[in-house]
Amino acid sequence: MDGASTYRVQLHPGFGFGDAAAIADYLADLGVTHLYCSPYLQAAPGSTHGYDVADPHRVNAELGGFDAHDTLVAALADHGLGQILDIVPNHMVTDATNPWWWDVLANGAASRFAPVFDIGWHERPDGVTDPVLVPVLGDHYGRVLESGELSIERLGARFVVRYYDHRFPLAPRTYESVLAGAADRAGSSALADLAESFGALPMPRVSEAEAARARHDLVERLVADLIELFDEDPSIAAAVDEELRTVNGENDRLDALLTRQNYRLARWRTASDELDYRRFFNIDSLIGVRVEDPAVLETTHELILRLVADGVVDGLRVDHVDGLRDPEQYLDRLADATDDTYVVVEKILEGHENLPSWRSAGTSGYDFLIRVNDLFVDSGNEAAMSDCYADFTGESTDYHEIVHAAKHQIMRDELVTEVERVTDLLADACASRRRHSDHTRRELRDALREYVAHFPVYRTYVAGGRPTSAADRDVIGAAVGATRSARPDIDAELVDLIGRLAVGDESDGGEFAARVQQLTAPVMAKGVEDTAFYRYHRLISLNEVGGDPSRFGRSVDEFHRLTAASASAWPNAMNTLSTHDTKRSADVRARLNVLSEVPSEWSATVERLAELATPHRSFDDLNAEYLLFQTLVGAWPIDAERAVAFMDKATREAKVHTSWVDPDPEYDLAIAAFTRAVVGDDRIATEIERFLRENDVVGRGRRNSLAQTALLLTAPGVPDTYQGSELWDLSLVDPDNRRPVDVDLRRLVAAESAAASAADVLARSDRGDPKFWMTRHLLRLRRERTHSFTGSDYEPLAVDGARSGQVVAFARPDLSVVVPTLGGDDWSGTTVETPPGDWTDALSGRRFDGGSIRLDELFADFPVSVLTRGAR
Template identity: 35%
Template sequence: MSVPRATVRLQLHAGFTLDHAREQIPYYASLGVSHLYLSPISCAVPGSLHGYDVIDPTRVNPELGGEPALRALSEALRARGMGILLDIVPNHMATHPGNAWWWDVLARGRQSRYAHWFDIDWRPADKTLYGKVLAPFLAQDYAGSLAGGELRLVHDGERDRYLIEASGGRFPVADGTLACRGRDCTEILAEHDPAEHRGRWRLHELLKRQHYRLCGWRCAADSINWRRFFEISGLAGLRIEEPEVFDAVHELPLKLYEQGLIDGLRIDHVDGLARPLAYCRRLREAMRARRPGGAGAGAEPWVVVEKILAGGEVLDERWQVDGTTGYDFMDQAAAVLHDAHGGARLIGLWQQVCGRSDTAADFLREARTTMLRRHFFAERNALVRRVHELIHMRARPGEWSQEAVDRVLEVFLACFPVYRSYVEGAEAADQDRAVIDRAAAQARARLDPDSGEHRLLDLVTAWLIAIPPGTQPARRPGAPLCDEAACRQEAVRRFEQLTPPLAAKSLEDTVFYRYGPLLSRNEVGSDPSVLAESVEAFHARNAWRAEHYPASLLATASHDHKRGEDARARLAVLSERVEEWERACREWAAWKTQECETPSQSAERYMLWQAMVGAWPLDLHPRDPEALAAFGRRIVQWQRKALREAKQNSSWFDPDLDYELRCAQYVHELLGWAPAQARRLAEAVDADERPDASDGHAPEAGLLCSFHDFVQDIAPAGAVNSLAQTVLRLTSPGVPDLYQGTEWWDFSLVDPDNRRAVDYPGRRRALDAAAANADMAALLAHWRDGRIKQAVIRAVLALRAQAEAVFARGACLPLETAGRRREHVIAYARRLGGQDVIVAVPRLCAQALAEQEGDGGPRIDMTYWDDTGIMVSALGGRDMKDIFTGKTHRPSANAELPAQRLFAELPCAVLVTT
């Protein structure tokens, strides 16, 4: 097949298998989707809910139905002219006993065939770890685990082998380290019984002889000698740059591609790889060589990468991929629907709440420094050692200490403006040079000019940019046994594999939970310091994508989003109605104020209120205690994650359970329960219980009615934003991606909330009930059920099927708007040859909806538009038909389409030439 027309992302697991996905094909075919975009299907840790914890990349996971189920799914899709986009994980594997490669490394150490497959430093700074793998998997420290009996020697009778059992996990006993020939199993186990002093000593001596060193999980940040995925010790980094590792990991997806079972690949966490650009080129060449029908047959392989782009950053021609997974578009489509003027006021309000005037950039530098010092200390130390060795080769011995290198690198890393650079040759490309220079300029302003650190910084950045010319200097005493170029390459690799997890954990998993002027801008792919963007900027990005990456994915929701697309669209309304939000916050802050509340706690409450406003279900009634309890449970689960990610009053490493319980109690009191019952409901979240929610519930208590009324007031404007965002995603240059279930309103929170089961029967019934030419006015009248959004998606995807070439290859031309409300319309034309599609959606119309009498829903009073119109002189004055309403629109004498007519029935319009 060619490039997909539209995809839907499905999260597979044992509860939703490949067979379950096959059952949904008729529904998605009717909706207009061309490809199922599947989460990883290779063997993962048993019970995995996401598939990224791979244990065997060479087989389709039996829990998902195995290869037979995949073939059945592909055949059913092919019968309808549909296909599959497959998510693959080349960066890491799970450190699970089921991972045969990892197990062999633990069992054989450096003699294992797979010893160089994983990114392990066999000669780390800690000499006691030479030739060993640190195994930070104990629930407590090693001594406590040994004394407490958590470490035991056990015998696997089925395979007749001895194992170490540790904190619920199992580890191999290396050949030759346990004298057991001709001896009784019971006797050997008794000799190593940790309940006895001599048994503990023997067990300890046995463990010393292994190729791994068990320790408490907290040791990982300081001492780990292998690359992890972010800071997750359950996921070990692969050296995919090694040819045999590449071949082994891609054996399955390449086979599936060659056999025509899949149509393209999505590369997870591409920035984690040592050489992403070379990897992408290599993968494309491998796919070309194994194209269905032969190397020269069919369309080009379709490959997209999961890549976070910073402001102003783009994928350049070196990548040789079809684009990203769409986080960049998710940011752009949201930013253009926010009001910049209101955003500035919200920042002022936030500064009052949290008691500090720091910018988002200040919060980010602070978070980066914290992560470097507490969470990536081992990775940072390994980088410092390599850079110091490199400097030692060129500079006079002792001129700069390792500590000085450490100080300079900390500041430089804290200022690094993007996820990573891509220095894969002897010299950095212009794009990477600019990034490195920008970070160096910021770092220089934070270093002491009198200490010589500026000169050291210059030396460090010069090595990142290029290998200095000249002959290879003689090796100095004590210098490592490697040449200068190899040492520089290793330093660059370590630097470039540290910045992506540092960026992600600092921004997405720290700042997003500490800095909260407006949570709709705290989203994957977004910069919280940029609260809004202009229509002109949106048009420019669309035009660039049309020219450079017309097959890139366009997403507005994903399995990784912090909150659902419609929750963000609703929160965007706050940027337009700041005064009402300020009044509400004053009321909520005055309720149950505690004398000891700190600024960070005030900030937590402020972000909690936003989370509740965004996630509040449209059908949630103040007199439905069961539904309120279910909502409170979701909020509390989000709140716990938010508190721990913020790392201020609680954390994953050191959770304050009492504080978290008090915060959870506050949520339930706010929703109308008396303190005692609120505490019981809060405790039930952890116990996974469902107490009687009606007991002690009073709708008039707490802030329940105030929250409910506020949400009902802004919800119609939020729905207008949602429909506008949906149409932008479906018509902009690129391949629109739908996240499972979001064809109805999506007010989800961060995972696992955004991965809840989808009500497919309800969605199928709604789609079947609405004909292809659905009555949009009737659906809009019942907008709260979400069927209007589904109908809009279906209508536009049907148009994409009819005018496929226009959307696949057509230009994207901004259309001029005129009149009093011209800044409140986004309009553009998709054009190819003589065929045109005009797209128009409203923006920043919340005030117009607020002034309407009664509950008019997401329908804007036509008098609001006054003389506003879209200029279409470039389209030749032809009649245009609206695909939603069926009405024909004829441009006026001055080639204008009035907004009053375009948005008379629906707050969005897509027109085609008749």
């Protein structure tokens, strides 16, 4: 991946393989080396993102299927482009289009695919397993049944349970109850024999693979016999249909049949308390996959591995690596299976956390995103911005208290099942220890929740068969210490036991250690990213995936230290500024960061905005109002519907006045009406535009954008450009950031800026020409001067003068990069010390002698400088 760069596209039914193929020429002209695709294995119908995989053995038919995929592969090859693919090893969708899940529902623990899914099968004393919970009903089961919303239907020679648009297979063993009645109606001994054979099928027990295959083959033979019988005598099929009408009309018979299934249909709210399978976060329609089983990894990755082996895919991005039972083991096996192909992992690093020494190229770039974003926040104004927030909203500015409360709320309301599963394991451990045998379940649950709430990172990576790392011991020790300090009422010995089990020091703690790691990660994700980030709004540009809103900015020296360390350990990690998961685009954050430089002006403005908004206000939520005002400033101009959609998502994610699970329609309507009225108020628009103009917020935000994009494209690592962000992109959280990209406009800008000067493109700033022009120049520079962008070489350059702390300057082989961070355009008296040689600015074309260079000369033509030495 030397000198490589990627361009991320979001594939969906409206932008499939053929559409991606059609932009291959544009991407090659832009200068990227690889198309970076969102997941494209067969997903649930209508999927807009591909993370809900339904069949890993096919590419998505809604994207065009295999033929269109071949077209894309050919187009990439024709233009010299490679391909990176995002993959989803952790979960699959529980949908009727998932043939493996369908088979599990039909055959229970005896299914050939039962080992694929992370289901907590519970065996009764007779060896039969309890049914899997399927929480899809809009009301309690009995009420749904009695209202006639459930029915059995025949599809050929198979039977399904129908609930509106949902379908579920009838267990083959239970066909007997329908077929026997139909045999009596038709007077068919052949049908009676088949009914008896279906009823004699083995009960659903956790069995060996060979037994599961044998059972499957027997079912298929019986179904084939039934088809033949229907074909020979249509009256028999008619008798079956008549029997079904009778069953569907008698609630007791229908109930008796449904209770014999390998699944239990239940009200959707039961999922949070009783779900018996691991899911993706709190989404019960996404079931965990057991890739820790080598056979499961092989079958779920069969197509992916073939694409890599055939040279179609050059690298992989592993989604949600922290959801896996043992990420290190998985990555080892993936590396072995792909001959160590390029792999990056979606991993959120907290604070001073370092990525474990996995067989990968590094992370997918959130750590880089945060490192860069922090540069553009004026830490000297932290107190002023905190006061502004507190004075306006009356909200607490203690972010860590908000996180702690949010984590507890998530465990109490949304991840109850996951907490109970680990509590079960803790109870088992305590039962075998006389000093802990009297702890009540409430005490165990309370201690576990507090431990998880104090967990400082997403998870640890303790696994049997290898030593626990010092870093993991430190993290677990910190969580134990914080729990004991915060809750002296909890038995300290119990907290210590949790720590010993989690760290792997107890011989019977392996399953506890594995499962608690798969608990801390979703609690962190849901508690922080999807709750606290929507409650704490001091400066929302800091509320980004992988970020810490309590840290107000970062020094240039710290940026250099972290970048050099990252380059040394992970020189080919992916770098990014915007993704499909970011809460705001890089350009929105770049503009919002300017607020940290003008806190007094912002404070006065937000008070005026609130006063002007008074006639529209019908609710009491100044925290949401403060969020809205920042959002409008960051994304202005924005239409009302985009703003309404954002505020609806933000307030529901905050889970204070409303939520996805327990919406408050009155509040939701009030927020929507207020947002729509505020955006449509000419006086408010005038005030926003005055603030932007008088403080040059748009211009300074654009300079920030150019600076951070220059860092993205020149720092060690593989830079990713998110779809459309080669022009200004003022997108908000998904689905806003997945809107269609105007490729025709970008082709026009490409044509008109091909031979343009810096002055030419700056004159067309409103259209985004400067960003596009610089991006194309630097991407092409990477292709032409691969040696300058390969390896871990990274040397900070000395900057002297009054504004020395507001410049990032570094050297790579025959390359010097200088970008501003804070402040205005006056760079007089500030210089950068470059290595010796003759230097040419790749953007302005100016030539400089090595040594001390004045920044007012360096930035005279363009806001950033990328100097090259020697011939290209």
